[in-house]
Amino acid sequence: xxxxxxxxxxxxxxxxxxxxxxxxxxxxxxxxxxxxxxxxxxxxxxxxxxxxxxxxxxxxxxxxxxxxxxxxxxxxxxxxxxxxxxxxxxxxxxxxxxxxxxxxxxxxxxxxxxxxxxxxxxxxxxxxxxxxxxxxxxxxxxxxxxxxxxxxxxxxxxxxxxxxxxxxxxxxxxxxxxxxxxxxxxxx
Numbered sequence: 643x644x645x646x647x648x649x650x651x652x653x654x655x656x657x658x659x660x661x662x663x664x665x666x667x668x669x670x671x672x673x674x675x676x677x678x679x680x681x682x683x684x685x686x687x688x689x690x691x692x693x694x695x696x697x698x699x700x701x702x703x704x705x706x707x708x709x710x711x712x713x714x715x716x717x718x719x720x721x722x723x724x725x726x727x728x729x730x731x732x733x734x735x736x737x738x739x740x741x742x743x744x745x746x747x748x749x750x751x752x753x754x755x756x757x758x759x760x761x762x763x764x765x766x767x768x769x770x771x772x773x774x775x776x777x778x779x780x781x782x783x784x785x786x787x788x789x790x791x792x793x794x795x796x797x798x799x800x801x802x803x804x805x806x807x808x809x810x811x812x813x814x815x816x817x818x819x820x821x822x823x824x825x826x827x828x829x830x
Contacts, residue, residue, distance in 0.1 A: 646684040648674040653696035658739040661749035662693055662757050693746060694760045700742040701764030708768055712775035718821040721793070725817035728801050729810035737808040744798045768794050781827055789827050793820050 643651070652673035656665040667689055671678040685691040707727070711720040731739060747761040772790035777783055796816050803812035 645674065645676055645680060648676065649681060649684055649692060650696045650699050653692045654700045654742045655739065657693060657696055657746045658742040659735070659745070662689075662746035662754065663749045665689065665693065665746075667692075690754055690756055693754070694756050697743055697746060697757070697760040697764060701760070701767060704743070704764070705767050705771055708771050712772060715779045716772055716775045716793075716824060718824070721820050721824065722817050725797060725800065725813045725820075728797070729804060729813040732801070732804055732813075733810060737805055740805050741798060741801050744801060765794060776827075779828060785827060785830075789823065792823065796820055 649670055652670050653665060656669055656673070667681055668678065670692065671681055681692070682688060685695065708724065711723055728741065743761050743764045746757055747765075769787070769790045772793055773783070773786040776786035776789055781789065796819070797813075800812045800816035804810055
């Protein structure tokens with residue numbers, strides 16, 4: 643893995659744990675095992691550019707996972723896998739690493755337009771992935787957009803609750819609720 647990719651990976655972990663405001667360049671250089679000055683070589687715009695790159699990169703990765711989970715439609719198994727992924731991630735990290743997009747969206751979106759825009763683009767892409775799968779399952783586009791937005795919003799909210807409670811229960815409960823909502827929507 644090259645220096646730029648190491649910077650992005652370390653930044654993604656720091657963003658998930660500490661948000662945009664808590665992500666420090668010194669911590670990035672230390673975590674990537676690179677001299678401090680090399681950060682500006684790869685990211686002349688500094689912290690903001692690193693955050694945008696890390697959010698975009700993780701958004702692409704997450705989007706690919708979500709597309710794979712919903713390739714045959716949005717299912718109970720796919721929803722449980724999605725929410726379970728975050729529950730497992732939180733547990734493995736000792737409840738410190740939340741969502742690489744959601745955590746900086748909470749603290750960095752207001753102060754940095756590029757960070758807010760990158761978070762919005764990732765969330766929009768995830769909603770679009772789910773909405774497209776729901777539409778292929780016969781759900782009207784407006785209802786597909788509404789349900790996809792609800793699932794992503796519920797996922798982010800449940801992630802915050804699970805992280806603060808140090809329990810996977812909010813993610814498990816919310817996944818079950820989203821499955822019920824999915825079944826009601828598909829039956830309508």
